[in-house]
Amino acid sequence: DIVGKSDCDLAWEPEQAEWFRRCDERVMSTAEPLLNIEEAERQADGRVALLLTSKVPIRDAEGRVCSVLGVDTDISELKAAEAELRRAHDELEARVQARTAELAAANDQLCREIAERMQAEEALRSSQERYRHVAELTSDFAYAFRLASDGSFEAEWITDAFDRIVGYSPAHFAAPRGLLELVHPDDRPGVQRSVELLLAGHSNVIEFRVVRGDGEVRWLRNQARPEWDEATHRVMRVLGAAQDITAQKQAEEEARQHQAALLHMARLSTMGELTAQLAHELNQPLCAIVGNAQTAQRLLTTDPPDVAETRAALNDVVTHGNRAADIIRRLRDFLRLQQPQPVVLNIERVMADIAALAEADARQHDASINFGIAAQLPTVRGDPIQFQQVILNLIRNGLEAMTEMPAGTRALTVRARLDYAGRVVISVSDRGPGLPDAVAARIFEPFFTSKPNGLGMGLVISRSIAETYGGSLWMTKNS
Numbered sequence: 001d002i003v004g005k006s007d008c009d010l011a012w013e014p015e016q017a018e019w020f021r022r023c024d025e026r027v028m029s030t031a032e033p034l035l036n037i038e039e040a041e042r043q044a045d046g047r048v049a050l051l052l053t054s055k056v057p058i059r060d061a062e063g064r065v066c067s068v069l070g071v072d073t074d075i076s077e078l079k080a081a082e083a084e085l086r087r088a089h090d091e092l093e094a095r096v097q098a099r100t101a102e103l104a105a106a107n108d109q110l111c112r113e114i115a116e117r118m119q120a121e122e123a124l125r126s127s128q129e130r131y132r133h134v135a136e137l138t139s140d141f142a143y144a145f146r147l148a149s150d151g152s153f154e155a156e157w158i159t160d161a162f163d164r165i166v167g168y169s170p171a172h173f174a175a176p177r178g179l180l181e182l183v184h185p186d187d188r189p190g191v192q193r194s195v196e197l198l199l200a201g202h203s204n205v206i207e208f209r210v211v212r213g214d215g216e217v218r219w220l221r222n223q224a225r226p227e228w229d230e231a232t233h234r235v236m237r238v239l240g241a242a243q244d245i246t247a248q249k250q251a252e253e254e255a256r257q258h259q260a261a262l263l264h265m266a267r268l269s270t271m272g273e274l275t276a277q278l279a280h281e282l283n284q285p286l287c288a289i290v291g292n293a294q295t296a297q298r299l300l301t302t303d304p305p306d307v308a309e310t311r312a313a314l315n316d317v318v319t320h321g322n323r324a325a326d327i328i329r330r331l332r333d334f335l336r337l338q339q340p341q342p343v344v345l346n347i348e349r350v351m352a353d354i355a356a357l358a359e360a361d362a363r364q365h366d367a368s369i370n371f372g373i374a375a376q377l378p379t380v381r382g383d384p385i386q387f388q389q390v391i392l393n394l395i396r397n398g399l400e401a402m403t404e405m406p407a408g409t410r411a412l413t414v415r416a417r418l419d420y421a422g423r424v425v426i427s428v429s430d431r432g433p434g435l436p437d438a439v440a441a442r443i444f445e446p447f448f449t450s451k452p453n454g455l456g457m458g459l460v461i462s463r464s465i466a467e468t469y470g471g472s473l474w475m476t477k478n479s
Contacts, residue, residue, distance in 0.1 A: 016041060023055060027068045031057045038075070050076045140165050142241040147199070149232070156237070165220075165244050167212030184209035184217060198226045198238050207245065219249040286324060292316040326356070342469065345384055347377045347416050347424060354388050354414075358395045365399040367410035374417045380424050382469040390462040390473070394428040397458070401432030434477055443475060 016039075023034055033056040041051050051072045058067040141161040145153045163169055166182060183191050187208035194206045203225035209217050224240035296313040299306040355371050362369045395412060402410040413429045435443070439450050446460045463473040 024068050024070075027055050027057050028065050031059075031065050033057065041072075049074050050079050140242060140244045142239075144237060144239045146237050147235055149234070153238075165218065165242075166210055167214055167216070182210045184211055194222070194224070198224055199235055201226050201228050201235055218244055218246045221245045286320075289317050289320045289324070292320070341383055342381055343384065344379045345382055345387060346379055347426075348373050350384055350387055351391075351414070351416060353384075354391050354395075357388065357392060361396060361399060362412070365403065365410060366407045367399055367402060367412060369395065369412045369414060372413065372415045374415075377416060377418060377424055378422075380469075382471075386465045386468075390465050391426065391428070393458045393462050398428050398430035398432070401430050404433070405431060429478060431478075440475060440477070444473075 019039075023037070026032075027034055033054065035054045037053045037055075039051050039053050040048055052075045053070060053072050055068050055070045057065040058069050060066040141159045143158040143162070144156040146156055147153045168182060180188055180191060190206060191208050194204050197204050203223075205221065205223045207219060207221045209219055211217055220242045222240055222242045224238055226235040227237040227239065228234075229236040292313040296310045296317070299310040299313065351371060351373055355369070358369055391414070395414065398412045399410075402412070409431055411431055413427075415425075415427045415429075417425055417427075419425045435450070443450075444459055444463055459473070466473040
């Protein structure tokens with residue numbers, strides 16, 4: 001569209017056309033290029049564009065300048081970006097000035113906050129005094145102590161009841177290691193951990209014993225919370241309140257002893273019911289011992305004495321003696337009145353002892369017991385005697401439930417397996433007629449029984465034992 005036209009024929013203003021013509025003449029006359037000239041040019045569509053123009057001379061074969069080569073680059077967007085950058089710079093400068101003003105205002109605010117903090121500290125002191133009064137009403141004694149940056153502490157206040165309960169003056173509590181010296185030696189590690197938690201900023205509650213000046217031991221429940229200082233990033237104060245729970249602990253111990261006595265009576269009751277069967281069980285090895293001993297006597301009177309047969313008879317005496325000793329050991333362990341001793345139990349070994357104890361009872365009821373123990377069961381934690389007590393009670397209940405069944409059908413199954421949750425499950429299943437729904441719904445109620453001479457406590461005690469060690473006991477009907 002522009003071929004064959006002069007500068008004046010195009011859409012440029014007359015002044016622009018004249019400027020372009022003079023530039024071309026300058027390059028032609030001087031043979032020197034004009035580089036990077038910024039020009040505003042009106043385009044054919046009326047838009048004014050910013051162009052970066054360079055013009056260089058073109059020479060012919062003899063070296064004379066014969067024409068001009070011009071290159072235009074539209075830099076409108078570049079110039080717009082530079083303008084935007086200048087605007088952003090100006091805006092940033094304005095923001096810096098505004099921020100400076102804000103910092104000045106913040107400094108004024110900080111001064112006000114310091115004054116407010118001083119007022120808050122005064123309010124805190126008043127609050128602590130109120131806390132002290134409330135603590136005196138809701139606990140046996142209360143205290144507060146301040147921690148220094150070197151880790152030492154000093155008592156700010158201790159209520160007067162401290163002397164009455166602990167038997168020492170508050171000055172003893174405030175002395176270095178004074179508190180730990182009052183604590184029962186067995187409880188000191190726990191109290192030390194409690195102090196470490198407080199110093200780390202964590203509230204806690206702990207029960208421990210203190211030894212009074214007169215030697216009396218008392219139980220305390222101590223609740224303490226730290227006050228954290230954000231400025232120094234450490235605990236600056238600890239507030240606490242303690243209650244004398246000696247009477248509560250004594251009541252818990254009496255209840256525990258009562259439960260232990262009840263469990264022992266339940267075992268005695270079980271053994272009383274098994275007396276005839278166990279006497280029969282002991283009679284067999286004792287008769288064998290007597291018979292083999294008489295045989296040995298007779299063999300020794302022959303001429304010459306039959307040493308080989310005598311040795312065999314005496315070996316039988318030892319075998320049956322050990323069998324009788326095992327029966328007596330199991331009875332002695334089962335009947336021993338002692339505190340529960342939770343230990344790691346091997347299920348297979350414990351179930352073997354239970355099978356030996358239940359054998360005579362099964363024979364008396366003309367029934368069979370099938371024990372099935374899954375392989376590689378994990379160990380569990382509990383008291384072995386209480387474990388036996390629970391399973392033997394369930395076995396005896398199952399045997400009694402089949403009394404009215406024909407002799408050849410009385411079979412009891414005891415299984416030990418691992419369930420989907422990784423728990424050891426022991427089931428005792430009988431082939432009895434089952435329980436009516438009304439009876440089944442109440443079998444775990446204290447003193448409820450369907451037996452003519454029952455006490456109604458066997459299953460209650462068994463469930464209590466299971467729950468003591470984190471287990472459970474339930475009943476389901478056979479499918």
